[in-house]
Amino acid sequence: MCFSQVVKSLFLVFLLGGTLTRVRCLSFNYTLFDTIYPESGSGQLIMSKYSHIEFGAIQVTPDVTGAIPNYSGRVFYNNTFRLWDKTKGVTANFSTTFVLNISPKTSPGGEGLSFILAADTTPPQNSDGQWLGIVNASTNGSSQANVVAVEFDTRKSYQEDLDDNHVGLDVNTIYSEPQVPLTNLGINLSSSSNITATVQYDGKNMTLRVSSKDVFSWPLNLSEHLPEEVYVGFSASTGNDTELNCIWSWEFNGSDIGDSGFGGGGDNDLKLLWLWITAPAAVVLVLSGIVFCLYWRRKQALYAEDPYPGLEDQIRGSSTAPQKFLLKELRKATGNFNPKNKLGKGGFGTVYKGLLANKEVAVKRISKNSSQGKQEFIAEVTTIGSLYHKNLVRLIGWCYERRELLLVYEFMPNGSLDKFIFGNEKLGMEEPTLTWEKRHIIIHGVAEALDYLHNGCENRVLHRDIKASNIMLDSEYNAKLGDFGLARTIQQRGKTHHSTIEMAGTPGYMAPETFHISRATVETDVYSFGVLVLEVLCGRKPGNQIEENNYNSSIVYWLWELHRNGRILDAVDSRLNMEFDEERMSCMLILALLCCHPNPHQRPSMKTVLQVLTGEAPPPLVPTEIPAFVWPAKPPSFKGDSGNSLSESKRSSFTELTGR
Numbered sequence: 242m243c244f245s246q247v248v249k250s251l252f253l254v255f256l257l258g259g260t261l262t263r264v265r266c267l268s269f270n271y272t273l274f275d276t277i278y279p280e281s282g283s284g285q286l287i288m289s290k291y292s293h294i295e296f297g298a299i300q301v302t303p304d305v306t307g308a309i310p311n312y313s314g315r316v317f318y319n320n321t322f323r324l325w326d327k328t329k330g331v332t333a334n335f336s337t338t339f340v341l342n343i344s345p346k347t348s349p350g351g352e353g354l355s356f357i358l359a360a361d362t363t364p365p366q367n368s369d370g371q372w373l374g375i376v377n378a379s380t381n382g383s384s385q386a387n388v389v390a391v392e393f394d395t396r397k398s399y400q401e402d403l404d405d406n407h408v409g410l411d412v413n414t415i416y417s418e419p420q421v422p423l424t425n426l427g428i429n430l431s432s433s434s435n436i437t438a439t440v441q442y443d444g445k446n447m448t449l450r451v452s453s454k455d456v457f458s459w460p461l462n463l464s465e466h467l468p469e470e471v472y473v474g475f476s477a478s479t480g481n482d483t484e485l486n487c488i489w490s491w492e493f494n495g496s497d498i499g500d501s502g503f504g505g506g507g508d509n510d511l512k513l514l515w516l517w518i519t520a521p522a523a524v525v526l527v528l529s530g531i532v533f534c535l536y537w538r539r540k541q542a543l544y545a546e547d548p549y550p551g552l553e554d555q556i557r558g559s560s561t562a563p564q565k566f567l568l569k570e571l572r573k574a575t576g577n578f579n580p581k582n583k584l585g586k587g588g589f590g591t592v593y594k595g596l597l598a599n600k601e602v603a604v605k606r607i608s609k610n611s612s613q614g615k616q617e618f619i620a621e622v623t624t625i626g627s628l629y630h631k632n633l634v635r636l637i638g639w640c641y642e643r644r645e646l647l648l649v650y651e652f653m654p655n656g657s658l659d660k661f662i663f664g665n666e667k668l669g670m671e672e673p674t675l676t677w678e679k680r681h682i683i684i685h686g687v688a689e690a691l692d693y694l695h696n697g698c699e700n701r702v703l704h705r706d707i708k709a710s711n712i713m714l715d716s717e718y719n720a721k722l723g724d725f726g727l728a729r730t731i732q733q734r735g736k737t738h739h740s741t742i743e744m745a746g747t748p749g750y751m752a753p754e755t756f757h758i759s760r761a762t763v764e765t766d767v768y769s770f771g772v773l774v775l776e777v778l779c780g781r782k783p784g785n786q787i788e789e790n791n792y793n794s795s796i797v798y799w800l801w802e803l804h805r806n807g808r809i810l811d812a813v814d815s816r817l818n819m820e821f822d823e824e825r826m827s828c829m830l831i832l833a834l835l836c837c838h839p840n841p842h843q844r845p846s847m848k849t850v851l852q853v854l855t856g857e858a859p860p861p862l863v864p865t866e867i868p869a870f871v872w873p874a875k876p877p878s879f880k881g882d883s884g885n886s887l888s889e890s891k892r893s894s895f896t897e898l899t900g901r
């Protein structure tokens with residue numbers, strides 16, 4: 242790695258000969274968003290909360306799992322672009338081409354997407370709806386906003402807005418000038434089709450082409466409106482009506498205007514002199530660099546560099562760490578991480594299929610340079626590494642070498658549960674429908690795994706991210722809980738620490754109180770389990786509730802409505818063709834509802850859940866009226882109107898977990 246860099250710089254020195262200047266342009270090319278790294282260029286993306294990558298595209302607003310009204314998001318390339326230079330009086334040029342796709346989730350959809358240049362990476366507060374994540378009511382029209390956008394608007398949301406299918410140029414405002422309708426160019430933004438757009442700036446005019454048609458070229462002096470260094474990226478929003486705002490690919494090429502202060506005036510003679518002195522010096526430097534690098538590389542093989550000092554000790558410190566592998570062995574096992582062996586991506590890395598000693602394994606390669614990746618790595622190795630249960634994915638081993646963090650798991654031939662219950666609409670793949678028996682076995686398996694984590698092992702473990710995509714299926718369709726990247730261990734005995742940890746989990750599976758207590762508890766795990774059971778039985782996505790007031794759009798609320806009307810069985814996945822035991826089915830649906838009770842104190846423990854599933858305990862009763870979410874929740878001793886007939890033995894109040 243070091244070697245190739247040296248060769249590259251040597252090459253540059255010769256190539257540039259008499260015109261050596263510092264190369265510092267912003268240029269990158271994402272051909273797809275399967276990984277967080279672009280094919281060329283370096284750096285990652287900065288995403289606002291809940292914007293994410295899914296189905297190989299950037300989802301600027303995250304409505305993948307269900308409608309999320311009133312949301313705004315922003316996604317940027319990590320490094321800034323040097324747009325102009327005050328002292329030199331120059332402005333950079335850029336050209337960017339991206340493929341966008343807007344799929345309405347409601348009819349009509351809303352609100353739109355934009356390419357933006359901005360000083361600030363976080364979307365302004367309340368920039369949802371008509372504001373497109375560009376400005377909000379107080380920053381609209383103010384030079385403080387520091388943002389220039391090319392909008393792709395799918396709603397006529399205020400009076401000056403042209404129509405529901407136009408583009409426009411926005412300078413510190415959402416009032417576009419110019420505004421150009423697209424319908425008469427034969428372009429429909431809301432048609433769920435891929436649309437290629439190119440935005441160019443030549444220092445004087447901003448030009449937009451959409452689907453190979455010139456749309457506008459408008460005079461604009463960007464240096465009058467933006468700071469010298471800006472972030473480039475996308476913003477989008479949804480309102481009452483929602484849509485998926487996706488970016489499939491994105492290339493950006495910006496010219497280099499040099500660093501501020503470098504070279505100051507345009508004194509070419511001086512520059513040349515500087516060059517003739519420095520170029521030979523550079524060659525000498527580079528040559529000695531090569532020698533050093535060869536030596537260093539050798540040494541490398543013996544002592545791997547260690548960006549995470551202490552990581553090994555931390556893992557070895559845990560009593561029963563699994564086997565440690567050599568990077569060489571895992572490279573060989575996966576055909577040098579051949580993309581053909583890719584099983585999927587999740588959490589903070591990519592998973593490859595591999596062959597170790599003639600045994601199939603899954604190797605997870607954690608993205609480099611991700612500090613969260615390191616935490617996840619330690620969490621996985623130290624939590625599941627020491628746990629054995631038939632319903633937990635086995636961690637076979639790990640590897641940490643040359644900045645590579647790798648985890649080796651048993652291979653799960655049937656992949657993850659989500660594709661069986663939701664299918665993959667995007668790819669149009671249809672997995673065989675799981676029968677009622679299989680679904681029952683899966684739910685039972687997950688319940689056993691969770692009970693083991695909560696009550697069965699030495700230290701209590703909170704999984705914190707129970708969801709369909711984290712449940713793996715073996716060849717017999719036995720469920721195995723995996724992905725312990727967010728899991729945390731709590732000392733069962735000894736003191737509990739009272740520290741707050743970062744909020745974690747997946748929208749739709751997070752209990753309503755999470756937004757108040759900002760930490761995981763046994764009860765929040767039970768809630769996610771309840772949502773999972775509903776999904777498995779109803780074949781429906783969890784809906785979203787990224788904020789507590791969106792609770793009402795969730796699967797839980799939907800089911801409670803049906804239960805209230807005495808029609809709970811209407812919720813069952815129609816693909817089952819009514820082939821199931823009605824009594825057991827409604828018992829399980831109601832049990833799941835109880836797990837999702839808004840009041841955490843009313844939720845059953847996993848022990849009780851298991852008893853109900855096996856028929857040892859009677860089916861629970863839940864109120865037909867939807868209980869309101871009240872915070873703080875009433876502890877059990879005050880419960881007056883409880884419909885919960887389960888006589889739980891003593892329930893610990895909030896079980897807090899140790900922060901890191």
Ligand SMILES: *[C@@H]1O[C@H](CO)[C@@H](O)[C@H](O)[C@H]1NC(C)=O
Pocket residue numbers: 270272280492494
């Ligand atoms: C980006 O990558 C794609 C696919 O490799 C290629 O077709 C395209 O020309 C590249 N764009 C630039 C600007 O290099």
Ligand SMILES: *[C@@H]1O[C@H](CO)[C@@H](O)[C@H](O)[C@H]1NC(C)=O
Pocket residue numbers: 285286287288319320
């Ligand atoms: C962005 O890049 C900087 C330095 O290049 C790095 O410290 C930071 O972690 C990166 N942020 C993200 C979100 O990747």
Ligand SMILES: *[C@@H]1O[C@H](CO)[C@@H](O)[C@H](O)[C@H]1NC(C)=O
Pocket residue numbers: 310311370480481
């Ligand atoms: C979205 O915001 C609008 C006003 O901006 C409000 O009337 C509406 O109730 C909100 N919708 C939801 C579901 O929160």
Ligand SMILES: *[C@@H]1O[C@H](CO)[C@@H](O)[C@H](O)[C@H]1NC(C)=O
Pocket residue numbers: 331332333334443444496497498
């Ligand atoms: C930007 O482009 C214009 C014309 O296309 C050119 O004259 C100018 O030198 C370019 N500026 C930079 C900084 O590359």
Ligand SMILES: *[C@@H]1O[C@H](CO)[C@@H](O)[C@H](O)[C@H]1NC(C)=O
Pocket residue numbers: 364365366367377378379380
């Ligand atoms: C607009 O956004 C700014 C920055 O996020 C925030 O300080 C301000 O309160 C917001 N204004 C409104 C009306 O939400």
Ligand SMILES: *[C@@H]1O[C@H](CO)[C@@H](O)[C@H](O)[C@H]1NC(C)=O
Pocket residue numbers: 381382383399401413414415416
């Ligand atoms: C936003 O500000 C512009 C001025 O830049 C104004 O014309 C427009 O009416 C404002 N839009 C809204 C919705 O307030």
Ligand SMILES: *[C@@H]1O[C@H](CO)[C@@H](O)[C@H](O)[C@H]1NC(C)=O
Pocket residue numbers: 406424429430431432433
């Ligand atoms: C654009 O396409 C959507 C979905 O196909 C359709 O509902 C809408 O009427 C179209 N709009 C125009 C202006 O053609």
Ligand SMILES: *[C@@H]1O[C@H](CO)[C@@H](O)[C@H](O)[C@H]1NC(C)=O
Pocket residue numbers: 342433434435489
């Ligand atoms: C859009 O482009 C992506 C990536 O090239 C492709 O996977 C997807 O199928 C395309 N979608 C449509 C509707 O053409």
Ligand SMILES: *[C@@H]1O[C@H](CO)[C@@H](O)[C@H](O)[C@H]1NC(C)=O
Pocket residue numbers: 443445446458459460
């Ligand atoms: C910029 O746009 C204006 C008006 O649209 C046009 O007259 C001018 O020629 C353009 N300048 C360049 C450099 O393209």
Ligand SMILES: *[C@@H]1O[C@H](CO)[C@@H](O)[C@H](O)[C@H]1NC(C)=O
Pocket residue numbers: 330444445462463464465
């Ligand atoms: C753009 O604005 C800057 C700062 O106001 C000014 O120095 C520069 O001359 C302007 N550029 C053009 C092309 O008008």
Ligand SMILES: *[C@@H]1O[C@H](CO)[C@@H](O)[C@H](O)[C@H]1NC(C)=O
Pocket residue numbers: 370480481
């Ligand atoms: C959103 O819907 C609510 C009623 O559900 C309505 O009061 C509000 O005006 C709508 N907001 C917008 C921006 O359309």
Ligand SMILES: *[C@@H]1O[C@H](CO)[C@@H](O)[C@H](O)[C@H]1NC(C)=O
Pocket residue numbers: 268334494495496
């Ligand atoms: C980027 O733009 C420069 C000119 O501004 C051009 O010389 C270079 O070839 C472009 N790079 C790519 C990858 O398109």
